[in-house]
Structures are given as structure tokens and as C-alpha cells.
Amino acid sequence: MTAVSTVRKARGSRLRVGDNLVPWLLPLLILGGWQIAAMVGLFPARMLPAPTSIVAAGYRLLGTGELQQNIWVSFWRAAVGFLIGGGIGFALGLANGLSNLSARMTDTTLQMIRNIPHLALIPLVILWFGIDEAAKLFLVAFGVFFPIYLNTFHGVRGVDPQLVEMGRIYGMNPARLFWRVIFPGALPSIFVGLRFALGIMWLTLIVAETIAASSGLGYMAMQAREFMRTDVVMLSILIYALLGKLADLCAGLLERLTLSWHPAFQGG
């Protein structure tokens, strides 16, 4: 134990840098193997282009402004759809969590709708909205709604009733009871919903953009397929992965900021 800790202390800073690199070792290794395999000609460039040619494609599309334009369009759709669906889900989750009357009126209906796979609505959505922005926003909002709704609902319902009782007897009015006791108590569960929703948000958007769009990353990939530009197809897939990771990082950061009281987030 002591020997190990001395060694650790001696190489403290270098070790910490090394620790941060560990998660990236595997992706780098795969990337390297892929590059070599492509250069050796293990598979045709039409099927799987080398990483370098994907980077080159990205550089070329950045030059024409096409890439930024499409990323921006996709990001905007994701964000707006998320805000609409998440906002409604959050509000309904709170309402049904706090009020039995509200829950009895709406929960059964919502549970029925929840069982419809939202991507099955694509044909209907195209009939209703064409391939307009509204179609994509509707699908994203619809997909995002349920994880946020369910987790907010259960978060509010799961708040320790003993704490609520304490708040009442200590003279908290309903507003203060909500902000001091119920909302913070429901927050961990709300964050679980947020993370699920972020995943569904990208998934929905990719599918919607590949099927019914005239702009955006998914459209860019479909166009590239028409012209057998595998490098551009791969590029859009990689950008989706990066955007997904970015959204998750933001959620994680928010979680650490607001849940610092939680034992799971202490000392880390």
C-alpha cells in the first residue's frame, strides 16, 4: 500500500494525465487500425474510406460552407423540438405528480399514446406537414416528450413524504414547499429523463432527416449516398456521434452543478 502510494505521489501529475487519456486509447487504436487497413487496401475505398479521406471530405465541405449550414440546421431542429416536447412533458409531469385530479384525467391517455413507436408516425407526419420543418420538430418533440414526462412524474411522486410533512408543519406555503422540497427531491429523476430524451432526440432527427428533408446532416448523408460519396456518409455519422456526446456532456455538467449535495456526486 505505502509503496504504491509513494510511487503514485512521485508520478502524480503524469499519472493524472495518463488517466485522462485512458478512455481515448481504444478509439485511437481503432482509428489507427482502420487507417492502415484502408491504406493496405483491405477493403475498397467505396465501401469504407480511410479516416484521412473522411477528414478531407469534411475540410472540403467546410470550405463550401455546406457542412456548417447543415450542422446548424440539424442543431436548430434538435434544440427547438427538444424544448417544445421537453417543456410540455415537464409541465405535464409536474402537474400529474402534484395533482391526483390531473393525473387521473390525463395519465391513462398518455400511457396509451406512449406505446405508439413515434417513428411509425412518419408517414402520417409527411401527409400532415409535408417535409417542412414542422414535420421534424413534431417528431423530435413527440419522441422527447415521454422520457421527460415519465421521469418528472415519478420524480415528483417519489419525493420523501416525510420531508413534505416536515415542510408543512414548519409552515411552508405551497410555493415554498415546491421549490425547497419537491423540486429538488425530483431533480435526480428528472435528469435521468433528460439523458434518455437527449438520446431519443438525435435518433429521431437522424431518421426524420434521412427520410423527409431537404437540408440537415441526415439529408447530406442521403444525398451523398446518391453519388456514392461514402466519405461524406461516414462524416455525417461521425458528426452525429460527436453531437450526441456533446449533449451528454452538457447534461452531465448540469447534473454535477445541481446535484452536488447527492452522495453519488461527492468526492468525485
Added chain:
Amino acid sequence: MQEAPPVHPMADGIANRTSGTVGGTALSLRGLQKRFGETQAMRGVDLDIPSGQFVAVVGRSGSGKSTMLRLIAGLEVPDAGTIAFDGVRGERGGDLRMMFQEPRLLPWARVLANVEVGIRDADKLRAGALAGEVLREVGLESKQNEWPAALSGGQRQRVALARALVSRPRLLLLDEPLGALDALTRLSMQVLLTQAWSRLGFTAILVTHDVTEAVALADRVLIIEDGRIVQDVAVREARPRTRGSPTLATIENSILEELLTEEI
């Protein structure tokens, strides 16, 4: 019990009840009844508690002692009967505070903020100062910026006591607040509680299953059985009380005997 009992600095005594005293609520219960489904938890309780008295309520599990406390607190509504506070029916106001068996601290609020929960609206401007002061009284001033999760069970219950005392209540209801603590922590909590009671002069009602504790702390011990008060025992021992003194031991034994006969 053979060795010389350590002197227990229970209270500063009635003489010290001078400045800062806010007095206690006088309580009057009449014909109180409460039923939970098939169980009749309260069968017509009549009780008068004068201002500033320390009352302990003992009884076996399910005897109705907690129900009585929750009825007084307003957490349950009686099926019949009335509760008057200082002669006024049903007006609890902000003078009532309660401690539970669990500390019930907000895990997402630091210690100081948890104590501030107990502060009345009128004192909001001085909240930080008041909370800091009462934390000093319970000996936890250095912990004011900690999360409750970082405290021991005894420390959490001390924070809960600070939260109850910070508004200088006139009626303190205690629902087995020391029940989950280890023996030593329990003794030091008893000292804190008696000191606060002596200084502030509130009326205290302590529900407990520990007869020794009831006799050591209270002016009066009520035995509740099957939803009724079956005995009302005065404890006239002066404070500070000596643990295990002959008078207290006699009272404790008679109460235990009463509780044990009921069991048969």
C-alpha cells in the same frame, strides 16, 4: 446502578428561566377521538397541559401515543373532540415545532440552510445570524456549511433540534426524537433538550418508549393504553436531576409495573 451515579447537569433549573423566555402554550384536549379504518386509535382523551410543562407520554407500540401527538400537531384531523391552544380552539399558529424520530433534514440544503427552514417569515432578514446562533447552542457551528449526508446520526438530530428551536417555539412536540440514537448521544441530546426547555420555557410533549428517559426529563408522565390515558404520574424531582436517584427509580419502577401488567 451500584456505583455513584454521575451527576447529570440536566437543567439550569427553574431559577434560570429569566431573559429570553417566550413562555409556553397551554393545551387543552377534550373528548379526542380518532379512528384509522378498523382501529380506534384515540378513545376520548381529555387532557390539560399548563404553560411550560414538560410532559412525557409512554405506552406500548400501537397504544395511540403518536396519534395523540399528530392530532395536536394538526397532521391528523380528529373524528371527534377539540384541541385548544391557550384557550383558543384549533389555532396553532407558527408557535408549534415538531421533531421526529428521523431528522428529516433536506439533503440538498447545507446545515445552515436546513436550520433556516425553521425561521418565521418575520425573521427572514436575520435568518443567517439566528441560524448561526442556534447552531452554536447545539455545538455544531463548525458544521454549518456541510451537507447533511456528511454528518453522523446524532449530529443530524442536533441540526433538527436547532431547526426546531430557531423560531423560539412555544410548543415543542417530540415524536421519539432520541429513539434511533446510541446511548451516549442520547444522553447529550437529553441535556441539550432540557437546557433549551429551561431557557426558553416552551411547553414540551415527548413521546417515548424509554421510561428512564421520560422520568429523567418530564414534570409529568402520561401512560397511554388502547387510546386512553390510564395513568398520570407527577415527577416532582427538582432539576438538575441525578440519574438513578431513589425517587426517580421508584417512579420509573411503578410506571414499568403498570406497563407490564397491561401486557398480560
